[in-house]
Amino acid sequence: MVIAVNNDTELAEWLQMLRSLDLNDRLVAVKNLQLLGDDGSLAGLIEALNDESVMVQKLAVTAIWELANPTAVDPLLECLDSPEVEIRSEALAALGELVNSDHLLKLLDMLHREDVNMQLNILILLRKIHDVQSLPYVLPFFESQLPELREAAVTTLRYLNQVVRCQPAIALLTDPVNFVRQAAALTMGHLTDDEVVPKLSQALISDPDWQVRRDAARSLDIHNDASSIPSLEKALGDEHWQVRKSATQALQKLPDPKVIPALIKALTDEYSNVRKEVAIALGNIGSTDAISALQQALDDPDREVSIQSQRAINKISNSMVKNV
């Protein structure tokens, strides 16, 4: 349409219709307010969050989200314990954009509410704020009866940048529930307690869940601590290829000639993604003991493996030249 529409009369029309007794009218109204995108509709939309129809509520949340007005934070927070999962997830997504450090105290306060969904969502939102002040409020959830809350809490810990030591998090590495252990393993990549590397090394070779073992390897990669080498070497023989791959990646930064035989064996791994990483690791160690195996890998049917093998051979040759 070329003719400019009078926004104010349109806005008033839809706001009026939002109060209609007819559900269909209210649906049309909230939809049009969403498309109009006028800040003047915010108050009406906030009211519509309490509409008797879930369909209207959901559209209201989305419309409020699109307005991205900071005054909407409080009403949206109240939606986080809605019985409707769609309302909760829409509100959570909207708040993910709107919350900032100004809202920290409010969020910490709402963490005291008894509702599980509310607690879970607040724990998720705290990740946006990256503030260590959250720590004392998050810690109690490590001991929650609900694994979802334990997992959320230890994940949120990862986002509290200033936290470098946290004993209770380490305990969750032996939690009975696997997804809690996974989250703990990942978080421990950023903690520097003395027990962290030994505990991760232990989990790498003994946890029954491959994802936990993989995440332990990833965290050991971050720590880059030579004491983890024996476990990483053992993990080269793990039954799951992603664990083998992550262990190899960690070893790339911990070049140790003692690991060469195990790596050479892994150069014939069934998965090309593992073989590729192995070639890189052998290159980093820089020993001619690996050359013959790498030369065979030049004929690998996967182009990426043969490229990395050539690079590794070049690297080893160059470092030999330098050492002469």
Added chain:
Amino acid sequence: MNTQWMKTDVLVIGGGTAGTMAGIKAKQANPDLNVLILEKANIRRSGAIAMGMDGVNTAVIPGNSTPEQYVREITISNDGIVDQKAVYQTGKLGYEVIQELESWGVKFQKDAQGNYDLKQVHRVGKYVLPMPEGKDLKQILTRQVKRHKVNVTNRVMATRVMVKDGRAIGAIGFDVRSGDYIIIQANAVILSTGACGRLGLPASGYLYGTYENPTNAGDGYSMAYHAGAELRNIECFQINPLMKDYNGPACAYVASPFGAYTANAEGNRFISCDYWSGQMMLEVWKELNSGNGPVQLKMTHLDETTIAEIERILWANERPSRGRFHEGRGEDYRTAGVEMDISEIGLCSGHSASGVWVNEKAETTIPGLYAAGDMASVPHNYMIGAFVFGRIAGQEAVEYLKGLTYLEPDPEFIELERQRIYAPLAQPGGIPHTQVEYKLRRLVNDYLQPPKVSHKMEIALKKFTQYHESLSLMGAQDPHELMRCMEVHFIRDCAEMAARASLFRRESRWGLYHYNVDYPEKNNDEWFCHVNLKMNESGEMILFKRPVEPYIVDVNIETEVYDVAVR
């Protein structure tokens, strides 16, 4: 059919990625100016990113890469033929654009420490930044357009830019619903109408089953041409590795950071990186012709959690109907690779290099006329580049028009264009646009699809120049069909440009994009240059060489050759 006149200071034609940013930036530069975005659909859901985008591909983030490294990688992957100063702008300003988008609510993926979670997909360098929640991009941009009080006119399609006294003075078009004839006077015009995505005919035969948003029919390419502006690199086609039949990304950029990769039928990689380039497409083409095909995006080796995450991203963003496509065929990433194929050809500088000639200020060769986004020739610009050049165009336009007064358009020009546009309505019993378009695009496939053969392209050229006759037989029964008829005109213009430019460059370059079997080698001695084209005073399409602008970042094009297949 009424005629309506409008006046604005800055006119932005096309309200997509580049256009919305151009409008916003023009208003930020001078809030008192009238800035109008003209959009043939509705800016809320228009253009390539109608349903958002799953990531950005050209993010130069300090600490991870420099603009110089970025320019070097783009220069090499484009076989040296780039305006480095223009490419540098994307490298330099991309970070600011990302930060501003973030302040508006766009979510870029970050790690737990709050750092941008960049991934490597290019041969060298990490420039890919995922946006798993990128579906709301257009809504966010629309909100900012409103907040900055940019005027928006939806459902009006522009057909010609008006030029007088050597400068752009506005545009002509029509309302695609009411059919009203619209004349807009402006002192600066920004063209941001996207790629020419309806050039080749998709293998499915469905005219709108294209990779690009099918509304991007090369409108701006044609409008710039008729305005007398130069275009370049038209022979550097866009040819993409896409899901067969669906014609959308499979998508390696999203899935490869998770461990997926492009493979042949055996499940083995045959290219070293999944970054889209003509050289990569040539390897795909060779692999398909060697009997090792079909090519697939392999995810079967990944675990459940990872695959579920990939599904979530791919089925919520950019081309969300991917999910139901697979479902309808009983395909599952867990058990089978995604079958891929070589797409039909298009013109697009976002992924390739063809477009309107622009310098680093988004200026075209016509004063007062700017171009940004997929239709502006800045190679591999993708979405960040579209934002960057939209921003530059908006700011430059505001500077440029200071002190300018409106010039009255030529009444004869207006009348001639009116007759041209409405001719199909005068013969509603004429051949429907669908058939006229199908045949034109089938001819594009027959004669222009690489490997290119000069004799075939010469036949194409004859057919495309004769095609004016077929165009004159088109009939339309309402303004909507009229829009489609005018798009066929744009497509024909682009087809002729594609044929002429391809014939002119007598060498091969850019892998499959301009693989010419009559001149199969790259010839830097004679062809290290741009091929430009424009309309001369007699209305003929002329082509000529333009030297590559001196490099600002050192690259040795003889020794640093982009190759994705060797050891």
Added chain:
Amino acid sequence: MALTIQRVDVPVIVDESKCLEKCVACIEVCPLDVLVKNPETGKAYMKYDECWFCLPCEKECPTGAITVQIPFLLR
């Protein structure tokens, strides 16, 4: 020239029991402008077979009345 009218299966399906007469959301957002209201019934339908199967119509519909199928030629 001689014309005929031909039937075509189109991708966008509208559940008329859910389509609201006063709503035009899908029509407003379609990038290809192929949805219109039937003036007699007040219900939306796909008038032209020009679909990018992009889904804004389906996503924006407040009552979930729209289902987009992949066009038959590609399905």
